[in-house]
Amino acid sequence: MSLTCQQISSILNTAPGLAVLNATHLSNGVVVDLPGLVPSCMVNGLSSTTTTNDLCRIIVNVTTSASSTNRIEAWLPDNWNGRFLATGNGGIGGCIDYANLQHGAGLGFATFGTNGGHDGQTGFEFFLNRPEDINDFGYRAIHAEAEAGKYIIEQYYGRKADYNYYSGCSTGGRQGFEEAILYPDDFHGILMGSMGVDWLHIVASKGILARRMGWPDLSSPKYITAAQWSAIVKAQIDLLDPLDGVTDGIIDDPTSHTIDPSIFGCGNDVLNSSLCLTDVQVQTVREIYEPLTNSEGDVVYPSFDLGADTSVFSANTKTVDGTTVPELTYTVLQDYWRGAVYNSSTWTPHNFTIADMDFAVNLNPGGINIAGGLSHNVSAYHFQGGKLLAYHGRADQTVTSAVSSRAFHRTAETLDLSLEQMHDFYRLFYVPGMGHCAGGVGAWSIGQPNVNRPPGEQFNNTDNNILLALVDWVEEGNAPQALVGTKFKGDRLGEEVEAQRTHCVYPSVSRWDGVGDAKKAESWRCELA
Incomplete structure (x- = not known):
């Protein structure tokens, strides 16, 4: 040097x-x-x-x-x-x-x-x-x-x-x-x-999805609690996980599946009686898994993935002096729209609409989009x-x-x-x-x-x-043809290897060969979907 x-x-x-x-x-x-x-x-x-x-x-x-x-x-x-x-x-x-x-x-x-x-x-x-x-x-x-x-x-x-x-x-x-x-x-x-x-639509989606479920009105008949969402996501995984031949808690490609949310309604025995959904809440779930559209009706952001944790929009309360009040745990929306979009220290996403999303996209602060x-x-x-x-x-x-x-x-x-x-x-x-x-x-x-x-x-x-x-x-x-992914015990890198899997170049997908140990990379092959 x-x-x-x-x-x-x-x-x-x-x-x-x-x-x-x-x-x-x-x-x-x-x-x-x-x-x-x-x-x-x-x-x-x-x-x-x-x-x-x-x-x-x-x-x-x-x-x-x-x-x-x-x-x-x-x-x-x-x-x-x-x-x-x-x-x-x-x-x-x-x-x-x-x-x-x-x-x-x-x-x-x-x-x-x-x-x-x-x-x-x-x-x-x-x-x-x-x-x-x-x-x-x-x-x-x-x-x-x-x-x-x-x-x-x-x-x-x-x-x-x-x-x-x-x-x-x-x-x-x-x-x-x-x-x-x-x-x-x-x-x-x-x-x-x-x-x-397409960063602005990604961030805006959290506000749009929260509003689709009636938030910030926590007493709205449309509103679905965090506990209910956890049960809904678990049920999605339980239903779709086995379809690839390996029951491992994984939905290989959530974009290739649909689920009629009416199965989560009371009386269908998918969710227990304390968590099952009313007819209005069933419609809320249906709306949540629809893509985002702008004010012109054009699709601008894909659907939320089945089996993914919903906390980015469903963790939307905090406790103040023993009282539960609405507030998104996902803070990026409020912070960025306050500081970079509206230049206002008091703006909140409580009344977030498609118009707020479109305004930011048209403004495109700092060329971010x-x-x-x-x-x-x-x-x-x-x-x-x-x-x-x-x-x-x-x-x-x-x-x-x-x-x-x-x-x-x-x-x-x-x-x-x-x-x-x-x-x-x-x-x-x-x-x-x-x-x-x-x-x-x-x-x-x-x-x-x-x-x-x-x-x-x-x-x-x-x-x-x-x-x-x-x-x-x-x-x-x-050019990379495949990658070997590893699951370490406790997600601590360098610990015991619990499983490995071959990951593939899109649009090919990783499929179990139906014979080998599903926890070994060589038992997975790349095939066109």
Whole structure:
């Protein structure tokens, strides 16, 4: 390397728009205190993280406008593998993704994280009267990270990275797709999990679904309690799970099934007498599982997935002085519409309507809905040889799983490409039984960053780690044909393996062979649906 960690500050501080806050060399396994971490960015209540390599930790502020800056953190391993890895955000951003920093640096990548232009995963104040911060979160933060990251790498290591990669999930998936549309030269490979494209409709859906069940009127005859919803979802899984031949608590593809909600009515013995639904509530369930439409009657967001946890709209109360009052636990809707859409500190989603959704989509604050809303035009990225690799859980409670296949097909239509041509640069893996980005009853671990410990060296290969599969595709031309997902005991990576399963390139699906042990990956094969 051309510079030591101690020398880098003076060099970087001479670059326009860069200000170094910290540069420290750390050994592998050191606990790093994060004294400025806001509570909503803490993981398990901790304001610290742990290094996963001998590395130089650099923190910089990057000026993005006359009134906005982004904080970017770099973990630069001593045993660098020659690659740059930028990472994204979740929710409404505001948190550097330390799990991704740990994951990337542990594999030898020069890994970067960004706060997306503000601090905090909850709140609206950081958007209120701050249009440039809205722009950072909407479209600019990852590009700023890419440009600063490449510069820092070249200064520190004395040469450019051989290849540039990006990894993000949820909002981070949106950010990755938006990069491919707006800044096609930033990355050779982009990894997009549970991609939150068409972001405004995703967030608005939580308010629309809550309103469909009569909320905030908790006494409405349409209203369905959280306990009832838990019973409804369990019944959906019990009914649909065995249809693939394996009873494992997983609905392989909820988009391929329908259930008449009248079976949940009282007298049908599906739900017990304390949880069964009235005729009015049956109609509520029917409405909940309908797609979202805008004020023109056009479908704008796919149906909520059968078998997915409904808490994003059904956990909608809190207790104040012993009284239950309405309030959505899913705070992104209120925070973003308050700060970025209506610029009002008092707005609430209690009377949320399609008009509120359409207003935000038409306003498109910070260009946030470019990715998968206004555009699927990744033609420039495709032309210069970039690779897009996506994954999505079939039990995703936050971004309904059909969003990813819809984005895939709309991209094909926009670029006028066949399935074979799409697979040359864009591949999607569905993971049955996985929730939002990670977790769930399925064999969900495919190399995603995790706040638990790394899974172990035996899983750091192209079959088990989707980031390394992307690297192999970009650098060696080996397009991923399948991935092996792992379910660890207690969802603790590196613990006993409870089950593994082969996951397939969409539109192929993973099917049990009917003979082998369903908990072994080799008993599952990829077939066209």
